[in-house]
Amino acid sequence: MxxxxxxxxxxxxxxxxxxxxxxxxxxxxxxxxxxxxxxxxxxxxxxxxxxxxVCDCSICGNIATSEICEICANPKRNDREICVVEDVADLWAMERGGHFKGRYHVLGGVLSALDAVGPEELGIPKLLERAATVDEVILALNATVEGQTTAHYIADALEKLSVSITSLAQGVPIGGELDYLDDGTIQAAMRARKAF
CATH class of the missing domain: 1.10.8.420 (RecR Domain 1)
Incomplete structure (x- = not known):
């Protein structure tokens, strides 16, 4: 037909x-x-x-309709915390929960040798520059093998800085993705984050 x-x-x-x-x-x-x-x-x-x-925010990588997204332009956000997420959908999931009031860094993917995705493609050098001026970097990457591999790489790269490195706590299921979690699970995970 x-x-x-x-x-x-x-x-x-x-x-x-x-x-x-x-x-x-x-x-x-x-x-x-x-x-x-x-x-x-x-x-x-x-x-x-x-x-x-539509373009990518020049600071964090969020999707925006101007060079700097609303989150990065908001002077009320906490400049001393950066939450690292894999994708814009994950940033939106974190914002939907309404419990994180700091800044973000969107990687745009995870490390993958098979797909030729290295640290430069994910903006990790830019993250390291931004992390030099903060107190805490929260690794809110998906609980997949690739997400955790990327988190370990970032944690190792941040060790030379005097910054607290934390990750989301229990509540995020292994193999789960932030975009599919309910707001309560994200809230509990943010409250109970721990050193990475």
């Missing part, structure tokens, strides 16, 4: 989104098409604008 080439192209593009397979994409596309004026047109306008304006 064909819906026309342009509609099929929309469905194919939507199916590339995380969590959407071909059937879910077809249902979502149909909903958008039925609600063209209420949802599709405003969504297209916002997406077009964001495609032109």
């Amino acid at each position: 064909s819906a026309g080439a342009e509609i099929e192209a929309l469905i194919a593009l939507m199916a590339r989104l995380p969590g959407l397979g071909p059937r879910s994409a077809r249902r979502a596309a149909l909903h958008l098409l039925r609600k063209r004026k209420q949802i599709m047109a405003p969504l297209a306008t916002v997406m077009d604008h964001l495609a032109e304006t």
Whole structure:
């Protein structure tokens, strides 16, 4: 059953989104098409604008619509703590909990020799520069083998600085990812963080 080439192209593009397979994409596309004026047109306008304006924050790596994100521009944040996360989704998960009031550093991935991802690709040298002026670096990386390998690498690199190195405490399941945790688990893990 064909819906026309342009509609099929929309469905194919939507199916590339995380969590959407071909059937879910077809249902979502149909909903958008039925609600063209209420949802599709405003969504297209916002997406077009964001495609032109979104960039990475020059300080922490968060997604922003200006050179410096709202978190880095906020003078009320604690400049003496940096929370290191793997991805922007993890930063958003931490912010959703509302318990961390310091600064962030988004790595944009984890160390991976197979994928040729080294310290420079993750901005670890920039993290070390930023860490020289703080009291604590919180390693809030995913509890995966790659995440923990990256955390150990960063901890080793930070040893020469007089900075406290902590990691998230119990509550984050082994193999779990921050973006999938509930707010209470993230809150408990932040409160019970320990030396790395």
